[in-house]
Amino acid sequence: MPIVRLCEDALVLHKHHYNAQYYKLTLRAPRIARLARPGQFVHLRVPHSDACFLRRPLSLANTNPQAGTVDIIAKVLGQGTRQLADVDTGVALDLLGPLGKAWPVLQAGQSVAMVGGGVGFPPLFFYAQQLHPACRVTFYYGGRSADDILEEADLARCSVRVAIATEDGSKGVRGRVTLPFEQGLLQDRPDVVLTCGPTAMMRAVAELCQARQVTCYASLEERMGCGLGVCIGCVVRTSRGFERVCTEGPVFNVQDVWEWAHA
Ligand SMILES: Cc1cc2nc3c(=O)[nH]c(=O)nc-3n(C[C@H](O)[C@H](O)[C@H](O)COP(=O)(O)OP(=O)(O)OC[C@H]3O[C@@H](n4cnc5c(N)ncnc54)[C@H](O)[C@@H]3O)c2cc1C
Ligand code: FES
Missing domain, CATH: 3.40.50.80 (Nucleotide-binding domain of ferredoxin-NADP reductase (FNR) module)
Incomplete structure (x- = not known):
């Protein structure tokens, strides 16, 4: 199967802070939502950050292909995940994905x-x-x-x-x-x-x-x-x-x- 990697400007639709450490972002990324499988990740550019030159890898926590959305859940560890926690809804994030191999396909009943x-x-x-x-x-x-x-x-x-x-x-x-x-x-x-x-x-x-x-x-x-x-x-x-x-x-x-x- 050919590997498809997409670059999407993904609008932050919804933000939920579970507590001071963890948060979930729901992003509009219809093409990634259609292709992604559990175990794959996106590589995300932290917006407006000179300190975070490199993208940050974050796993997909869910997708909704019908709505064209993907969820990511992140834990604040350093500068990148801290800045990401502060992005406002309506901001577009530069995403590369879906990347990597997914979890193995399992048989029904396993x-x-x-x-x-x-x-x-x-x-x-x-x-x-x-x-x-x-x-x-x-x-x-x-x-x-x-x-x-x-x-x-x-x-x-x-x-x-x-x-x-x-x-x-x-x-x-x-x-x-x-x-x-x-x-x-x-x-x-x-x-x-x-x-x-x-x-x-x-x-x-x-x-x-x-x-x-x-x-x-x-x-x-x-x-x-x-x-x-x-x-x-x-x-x-x-x-x-x-x-x-x-x-x-x-x-x-x-x-x-x-x-x-x-x-
Ligand atoms: C395939 C993949 C999927 C991931 N999925 C998620 C996810 O779904 N949610 C999530 O919160 N995080 C996930 N991570 C980890 C996440 O990428 C790092 O926490 C993040 O890059 C840290 O960026 P930062 O700028 O906040 O911290 P930095 O300032 O870059 O680092 C802060 C601290 O975190 C450590 N760190 C940074 N990156 C990693 C890493 N990859 N593994 C272990 N320790 C690291 C550093 O050594 C340092 O101690 C994933 C990593 C990989 C490789
Ligand atoms: S991060 Fe560059 S080869 Fe894997």
């Missing part, structure tokens, strides 16, 4: 465990909404505190089983999300595991899956320059040689990125 949190939540959230009702989805959702847990109502509406773990115990069980995930692996043994979030968490998930021979895909979050496969700034060693996270990824079968998983 059971899926998603493990993620923080900036890794949006691409899993997008897929969880699409998989319903074809698959049985359990979402192991981790964060430092209750502020990191978003869109619970929408996950419940999609009949996704949600198991929450926060490090301070302010929501769900206290501790790391790998705790409930490990219990789930033993009790329910999913057909496939999808993970996105902090690298240490994804490595732990990969390890648990390897020990029980469960197929696991991880969406790697490397820093990116061009996002288009040109600068070679985002390479990872795979079983096929070096590959670009922005182009051959960001989604990899963890078996293919064994060195990354065991670094």
